Amino acid sequence: DGGITQSPxxxxxxxxxxxxxxxxxNLNHDAMYWYRQDPGQGLRxxxxxQIVNDFQKGDIAEGYSVSREKKESFPLTVTSAQxxxxxFYLCASSIVSSGYYGYTFGSGTRLTVV
Amino acid sequence: QQQVKQSPQSLIVQKxxxxxxxxxxxxxxxxxxxxxxxxxxxxxxxxxxxxxDVSEKKEGRFTISFNKSAKQFSLHIMDSQPGDSATYFxxxxxxxxxxxxxxxxxxxxxx
Numbered sequence: 001d002g003g004i005t006q007s008p009x010x011x012x013x014x015x016x017x018x019x020x021x022x023x024x025x026n027l028n029h030d031a032m033y034w035y036r037q038d039p040g041q042g043l044r045x046x047x048x049x050q051i052v053n054d055f056q057k058g059d060i061a062e063g064y065s066v067s068r069e070k071k072e073s074f075p076l077t078v079t080s081a082q083x084x085x086x087x088f089y090l091c092a093s094s095i096v097s098s099g100y101y102g103y104t105f106g107s108g109t110r111l112t113v114v
Numbered sequence: 115q116q117q118v119k120q121s122p123q124s125l126i127v128q129k130x131x132x133x134x135x136x137x138x139x140x141x142x143x144x145x146x147x148x149x150x151x152x153x154x155x156x157x158x159x160x161x162x163x164x165x166x167d168v169s170e171k172k173e174g175r176f177t178i179s180f181n182k183s184a185k186q187f188s189l190h191i192m193d194s195q196p197g198d199s200a201t202y203f204x205x206x207x208x209x210x211x212x213x214x215x216x217x218x219x220x221x222x223x224x225x
Contacts, residue, residue: 043215048211103158104160106157
């Protein structure tokens with residue numbers, strides 16, 4: 001079955017530590033996105049990429065980094081510069097074509113600072 | 115600053131009743147307005163979407179109403195069922211594939 005796989009489902013980070021969240025898709029989608037979800041704030045865009053080896057900052061990119069070396073993969077690193085990283089992180093992908101913007105989301109990674 | 119404002123934050127409806135969620139936007143360049151449904155611990159899933167050239171779209175018990183002049187759109191869930199209990203997000207995009215999401219509405223359907 002085609003879809004998006006996020007791992008791990010739960011992740012615990014110590015103060016000052018960098019952690020990387022994995023996102024893999026087998027939908028052959030061109031674009032991939034990372035969103036952060038906090039209670040009462042909806043989904044906020046962290047980074048997005050429309051083609052391999054290219055990505056753009058979203059609304060809340062500070063303290064995060066990404067790479068897009070393969071079409072299927074878009075890992076997100078939460079760096080120690082992100083002061084409040086506890087949140088639910090969602091990866092999504094979509095076709096890049098005129099008139100179709102439907103997103104497919106993964107099941108998310110819940111990150112907690114301990 | 116949220117580009118799409120969603121209300122209410124939460125609502126409770128009796129089984130068989132109608133749930134109504136409203137969204138408003140300012141950016142007139144938005145040309146795609148989807149609604150997503152999210153269950154606890156899961157990622158959102160596309161429910162229904164509309165473009166500004168139509169005023170209403172219906173899929174089963176779910177209907178989007180769109181008012182271009184007022185820059186508002188809403189989701190109506192008819193004959194609400196306990197399985198509809200979830201968080202609903204409206205969103206909007208302006209042809210650059212980035213979706214801007216509302217804050218979400220938690221719907222609880224009481225049996």
